[in-house]
Amino acid sequence: MARKPRYVALCISGPHLWAALFDNAGSPDRFRPGITPTEYERLSGKYDRDKKLVQSVVRSFTPRPDYIGMTVAGDLDVKQGVVVSAPNLHGWENRPLVRDLRRKFRCRTTIANDAEAEGLGHALYVANNDERVWYLLWDYGFGGSYVTPGNPPGVVNLEPGHAIKLDRNGFECGCGRRGCLEAYVSGAAIRNRFKVASPEELTKSQWSTVLPFLAEGVRVMLDWKPADRVIFGGEIACCFPQLVASVAARVRGDRSPNQPPWFGITRERLGAKVYGGLAIIARDYPETAKANFRILDPA
């Protein structure tokens, strides 16, 4: 019997690295997190060291991957397969990661922004394919993509964290400008502003100063690109669903409960991070698109 192709999905979000191995049998409903971030050494931002870590993670799953799909929280040049800029990966800029992985494993390797990939993964594996969706990643940063129905679904990374300016003279953002939505609501911004190690430490009254900004940001997004559904992914949204509910109530205001947009949280927490990698493999290598995927344990 022919050997089944092996698909490795990698996600680099902030300093964390997630990974999972899939084959092409079974149902995507059986996604579950492959590995939790605590099982990895954190990325250092030093390219050569991190490249070795990424390679050893891939090798720990399989010495012979057929496809690698990698998603990164940051600005990418997908054609060149390089990171243009990403928080915590300052030593990675313009380094040939995709080329290096292709050479090392002699396999097809593709890369995409994480919000774009997760939005596509949501459309391919979770959602009904007849809705316009804002897929928001409320995490260390704040990312988002807009998904439109189709076969395959359309997905565009719109970077709402920076595209939406709440106040020209507002907080300074990691991108160097002021007043970006991300500078108000991202995990990194919250940590800096309230001097906490983690968003978990925020008090209710501190959150109540953050949520109106997020609600305003989502309202601007919906005016920009109307959607049937707003789906939140990312650690903050998944750990604190009550915050998403509160944002949803603010955005919806007095609209009828039967009217869109509907709000939700991805039912996959870490799983969403890795099915993003799988989704871009399916998109970029059409011969794999019909495969149903099943997550596998490390070899």
Ligand SMILES: [Zn+2]
């Ligand atoms: Zn910004």
